[in-house]
Amino acid sequence: MIGEVTGGGPGSGGLTRPRLLVVSGPSGVGKSSVVSELRRLLPELYFSVSVTTRPPRSGENDGEHYHFVDDAAFDRLITSGELLEHAEYAGYRYGTPRGPVERALDSGRPAVLEIELAGARQVRKAMPEAVLVMLTPPTWRELVDRLTARGTEDPAVVARRLETAERELSARDEFDTLVVNADVRSAARELLTLITGDTST
Numbered sequence: 001m002i003g004e005v006t007g008g009g010p011g012s013g014g015l016t017r018p019r020l021l022v023v024s025g026p027s028g029v030g031k032s033s034v035v036s037e038l039r040r041l042l043p044e045l046y047f048s049v050s051v052t053t054r055p056p057r058s059g060e061n062d063g064e065h066y067h068f069v070d071d072a073a074f075d076r077l078i079t080s081g082e083l084l085e086h087a088e089y090a091g092y093r094y095g096t097p098r099g100p101v102e103r104a105l106d107s108g109r110p111a112v113l114e115i116e117l118a119g120a121r122q123v124r125k126a127m128p129e130a131v132l133v134m135l136t137p138p139t140w141r142e143l144v145d146r147l148t149a150r151g152t153e154d155p156a157v158v159a160r161r162l163e164t165a166e167r168e169l170s171a172r173d174e175f176d177t178l179v180v181n182a183d184v185r186s187a188a189r190e191l192l193t194l195i196t197g198d199t200s201t
């Protein structure tokens with residue numbers, strides 16, 4: 001079993017489940033920064049830790065940024081029904097462990113998944129009550145600059161991610177809300193409002 005949820009949260013025992021927020025958007029749009037800021041604003045939020053076959057980047061820790069597994073282990077998770085959704089992205093596989101998300105929601109904690117388009121579509125089907133948000137760059141040029149400046153990938157990988165980005169952005173109509181990431185704090189506050197419904201922050 002992957003990733004236990006620790007602690008309960010406000011609202012336990014209520015009739016309605018708290019929200020499941022799915023944050024999607026192209027690589028380089030700043031999903032991780034926005035979601036980190038959101039966690040700072042709402043510490044009781046459960047942030048799903050995905051499983052991936054991608055090797056760790058420098059500074060990434062197993063169990064914290066991802067659960068890093070090999071293909072065989074990933075296959076076993078699919079077969080045993082432990083993944084809420086899974087998809088392939090830029091040559092590697094990614095998936096959301098189902099149990100921790102369900103336990104978080106059951107215990108009253110809102111949950112956030114930061115996943116790509118194919119996975120977001122699967123969550124839409126499996127959990128229609130989920131709120132799907134697409135994070136978009138202010139301009140296409142900005143996305144190209146951000147992806148190039150990151151410098152962690154070689155040019156072929158950047159080119160492939162831009163192609164994927166174009167495809168992901170063209171699916172914007174499938175999402176409940178678009179949030180433009182012109183500024184990390186403002187974008188995070190918009191997400192917070194979607195979760196809490198509170199517009200005073």
Ligand code: 5GP
Pocket residue numbers: 025026027031050051054085086087089094095096114115116117118119120
């Ligand atoms: P990265 O390799 O840059 O960490 O992530 C690549 C892409 O995979 C990003 O768009 C990220 O949102 C997405 N991703 C991360 N975890 C998951 C997951 O569990 N499921 C799906 N479908 N996509 C994921």
